[in-house]
Amino acid sequence: MLNVLDEFTRECLSIRVSRKLNSTDVLDVLSELFILRGVPGHIRSDNVLCREELAA
Numbered sequence: 001m002l003n004v005l006d007e008f009t010r011e012c013l014s015i016r017v018s019r020k021l022n023s024t025d026v027l028d029v030l031s032e033l034f035i036l037r038g039v040p041g042h043i044r045s046d047n048v049l050c051r052e053e054l055a056a
Helices: 023-037 051-055
Strands: 002-005 012-016
Touching: 002 023, 012 023
Parallel strands: none
Antiparallel strands: 002 012
């Protein structure tokens, strides 16, 4: 799952759900957002694991 949030407004800009997301999927989402909303000053990445992954 890929969630893209505006950290200042806390607005959810995009949600992409898939069993496997690769770098191309992430670039597609970000490119679309850059066209629609402009290029942000900063990007923060957070690779948080879900509970099932932590339990394994």
